[in-house]
Amino acid sequence: MDRMEELGFRSETDRQIFREAAAPVELSPFGLHSGMFVPTLERQGTPEQSRKWVPLGKSFKMIGTYAQTELGHGTFIRGLETTATFDPETQEFILDSPTLSSIKYWPGNVAKTVNHCLVMAQLYTQGKCHGTHLFLVQVRNMEDHTIMPGLEIGDIGPKLGFDGVDNGFMRFNKYRIPRMNMLMRYAKVLENGDYIKPKNAKLTYGAMVMIRVFIVMDAFKTLSRAAVIAVRYSAVRRQSELRPGGEEAQVMDYQTQQYKLFPLLATSYAFLLAAEGMSQIYAKISSDIERGNLEDMPQLHALACGLKAFCTWVACEGIEVCRMSCGGHGYSHASGIPKIYANIVGACTYEGENTVMMLQTARYLSKCYIRGQRGESLPELIQYLTTDLNVKSTLGEDCSFESLVAAYSHRAARMVAVACKLQQTNKKKGMAGHDAWNKSTVPFIAATKAHCHLFIVRNFVTILSQKKIDPATHNVLSQLCTLYAVYGIVENMGEFMQDGYFNQDQVSILNRKVLALLEDIRPNAVALVDAFDYPDHLLQSCLGRYDGQVYEALYEYSKSSPLNNTDIHSSYYNYIRPMMQKRSESKNISAKL
Numbered sequence: 198m199d200r201m202e203e204l205g206f207r208s209e210t211d212r213q214i215f216r217e218a219a220a221p222v223e224l225s226p227f228g229l230h231s232g233m234f235v236p237t238l239e240r241q242g243t244p245e246q247s248r249k250w251v252p253l254g255k256s257f258k259m260i261g262t263y264a265q266t267e268l269g270h271g272t273f274i275r276g277l278e279t280t281a282t283f284d285p286e287t288q289e290f291i292l293d294s295p296t297l298s299s300i301k302y303w304p305g306n307v308a309k310t311v312n313h314c315l316v317m318a319q320l321y322t323q324g325k326c327h328g329t330h331l332f333l334v335q336v337r338n339m340e341d342h343t344i345m346p347g348l349e350i351g352d353i354g355p356k357l358g359f360d361g362v363d364n365g366f367m368r369f370n371k372y373r374i375p376r377m378n379m380l381m382r383y384a385k386v387l388e389n390g391d392y393i394k395p396k397n398a399k400l401t402y403g404a405m406v407m408i409r410v411f412i413v414m415d416a417f418k419t420l421s422r423a424a425v426i427a428v429r430y431s432a433v434r435r436q437s438e439l440r441p442g443g444e445e446a447q448v449m450d451y452q453t454q455q456y457k458l459f460p461l462l463a464t465s466y467a468f469l470l471a472a473e474g475m476s477q478i479y480a481k482i483s484s485d486i487e488r489g490n491l492e493d494m495p496q497l498h499a500l501a502c503g504l505k506a507f508c509t510w511v512a513c514e515g516i517e518v519c520r521m522s523c524g525g526h527g528y529s530h531a532s533g534i535p536k537i538y539a540n541i542v543g544a545c546t547y548e549g550e551n552t553v554m555m556l557q558t559a560r561y562l563s564k565c566y567i568r569g570q571r572g573e574s575l576p577e578l579i580q581y582l583t584t585d586l587n588v589k590s591t592l593g594e595d596c597s598f599e600s601l602v603a604a605y606s607h608r609a610a611r612m613v614a615v616a617c618k619l620q621q622t623n624k625k626k627g628m629a630g631h632d633a634w635n636k637s638t639v640p641f642i643a644a645t646k647a648h649c650h651l652f653i654v655r656n657f658v659t660i661l662s663q664k665k666i667d668p669a670t671h672n673v674l675s676q677l678c679t680l681y682a683v684y685g686i687v688e689n690m691g692e693f694m695q696d697g698y699f700n701q702d703q704v705s706i707l708n709r710k711v712l713a714l715l716e717d718i719r720p721n722a723v724a725l726v727d728a729f730d731y732p733d734h735l736l737q738s739c740l741g742r743y744d745g746q747v748y749e750a751l752y753e754y755s756k757s758s759p760l761n762n763t764d765i766h767s768s769y770y771n772y773i774r775p776m777m778q779k780r781s782e783s784k785n786i787s788a789k790l
């Protein structure tokens with residue numbers, strides 16, 4: 198913190214980049230404080246509350262986290278059981294964990310780090326429940342960091358990854374906080390206990406939308422780091438004879454290795470641009486919301502949910518492909534890839550479990566489809582839903598951007614229509630609305646993935662057509678954009694072909710194009726990963742080192758293994774030698790018998 202002040206880092210982006218450089222492979226125990234706790238105080242507190250608490254948060258006099266999930270509920274926020282009951286006599290809220298399942302469970306840094314939490318709890322006043330709201334709760338003594346009386350707090354134990362974060366549990370026993378500790382920007386409880394409801398109950402969910410937007414960038418960061426490691430290693434690693442009797446080939450010269458890695462390289466660039474596009478949309482709509490204009494809130498929610506789920510799913514699958522493309526060394530922590538995977542794969546779950554998030558977007562698409570069928574105007578990003586599905590592709594040998602975007606629009610429009618028609622058919626069969634919905638959710642998930650895929654392809658194409666880029670760079674980026682789009686079609690051909698949108702010749706063109714693009718990109722592959730400019734310190738990888746001295750690094754890494762501190766390990770004296778001695782004694786006995 199002090200170092201950031203010394204260096205003059207003012208913007209949150211610069212501070213986040215510094216934090217990541219300072220702690221490259223472990224998530225910071227203050228990450229939730231900076232990324233969720235302080236921004237939520239700023240966005241969900243009244244101006245007075247923000248003026249009081251935000252400076253304390255930014256100066257780390259108050260260290261906090263976001264405590265919403267419970268043992269029994271994470272996804273279903275309306276089902277949370279922690280209560281906050283207003284006591285007009287004392288002007289306090291009484292926080293309580295009434296059941297075992299209501300114990301707060303998972304909140305990051307609750308176990309040992311923070312002294313405050315933003316707690317999501319069911320608000321009760323004048324005997325009535327008004328749903329979930331956020332409360333600022335001091336959980337540890339500011340003098341000696343001991344747990345406040347009335348609270349039970351602890352660590353939840355080892356996890357798959359996220360080791361830098363002390364995820365904890367927290368139980369409230371009639372724990373009192375001042376009335377003014379309820380974040381009251383949108384909803385209020387007056388001194389007499391009267392409840393003033395917000396313009397939209399989902400404004401309380403704003404912190405999650407913000408983090409989902411951040412996570413899209415995380416998907417880019419983690420996938421691109423794994424791609425850097427795998428591509429650089431593939432340039433250094435020589436294995437087997439490509440030409441009989443010739444020297445061993447760089448594994449990057451095998452077409453299969455290129456087919457594994459180059460589409461992931463293209464995806465990394467596509468996700469970077471998508472994350473930037475998502476952030477711009479978030480900045481615009483969230484500022485509208487803060488000014489009271491909630492019109493585009495549903496569109497923001499739907500896009501943030503969909504992209505968070507789509508990008509983290511694809512990134513995690515891609516990171517695994519990068520690991521496996523490095524052979525045995527990829528499985529070692531020396532590669533740096535297992536840690537990348539372990540830290541990001543949780544993002545498919547936290548901040549909204551991906552399936553649930555996709556279904557939120559699907560719900561929005563379903564409503565938009567109906568509006569489109571009625572001829573109502575649709576937001577620009579959704580207008581493709583009214584695409585004429587009788588039109589066939591005009592794709593030619595050049596695989597133009599226009600024909601590729603048209604293909605993705607057609608695929609998504611067709612799949613949304615199929616899911617919506619199933620939902621409508623279910624209703625006509627007499628199913629209740631919720632059953633008609635549930636019995637169409639599998640096609641809706643597929644349609645929503647197609648919707649997100651379209652957003653990313655269209656965004657990539659739009660940026661290439663709008664930004665002023667030097668011709669050489671534009672040419673290489675166009676190759677990456679075309680590879681991302683053509684590979685996505687080839688890998689999902691059934692969804693593009695189901696209604697005969699492409700003819701057989703066009704399918705052949707696409708299959709030829711994806712292989713030709715691998716050859717086009719091969720000469721620039723290392724330069725394209727170097728362009729991310731990740732320092733070795735950040736990658737923490739013997740395989741992805743900029744200098745390519747992989748074997749020297751692996752040898753030094755291995756020698757530093759703690760197991761090598763002694764030649765003979767204690768297990769020899771404690772277990773192996775006694776076992777061998779026992780065996781030899783029994784052998785002597787059997788020999789005598």
Ligand SMILES: CCCCCCCCCC/C=C\CCCCCCC/C=C/C(=O)SCCNC(=O)CCNC(=O)[C@H](O)C(C)(C)COP(=O)(O)OP(=O)(O)OC[C@H]1O[C@@H](n2cnc3c(N)ncnc32)[C@H](O)[C@@H]1OP(=O)(O)O
Pocket residue numbers: 213224225227228229231232233263265266271272273274275305362399400402403405406408411412415494495498546547548549550553557560561
């Ligand atoms: C740990 C340190 C790491 C480093 C951090 C550094 C920070 C620096 C910057 C950040 C950098 C990177 C980011 C990484 C951060 C890592 C953080 C990891 C910590 C994780 C934290 C958490 O997990 S917090 C808990 C998250 N929990 C959830 O997300 C729960 C998911 N569930 C929900 O959101 C809701 O239950 C759900 C939306 C599913 C349903 O809500 P419900 O109230 O039931 O509403 P519905 O009935 O479904 O719908 C009713 C209508 O409301 C609309 N709606 C719902 N939600 C919203 C919303 N958010 N906004 C707008 N509208 C919404 C919905 O669409 C319906 O509308 P309709 O018109 O009626 O259809």
Ligand SMILES: Cc1cc2nc3c(=O)[nH]c(=O)nc-3n(C[C@H](O)[C@H](O)[C@H](O)COP(=O)(O)OP(=O)(O)OC[C@H]3O[C@@H](n4cnc5c(N)ncnc54)[C@H](O)[C@@H]3O)c2cc1C
Pocket residue numbers: 229262263264265266269270271272273302303304305359364543546547548549550551552553556
């Ligand atoms: C690394 C990590 C860090 C975390 N940090 C925090 C934190 O700091 N603060 C915090 O409050 N929480 C945190 N969490 C908790 C996290 O937010 C929840 O785990 C997440 O929201 C998922 O909810 P759940 O665990 O209830 O999953 P569940 O919803 O129980 O998921 C189980 C299965 O049910 C399915 N499912 C659930 N609802 C539906 C539905 N309506 N339709 C179809 N399928 C459904 C899901 O798709 C999933 O397959 C963290 C979790 C992890 C893994």
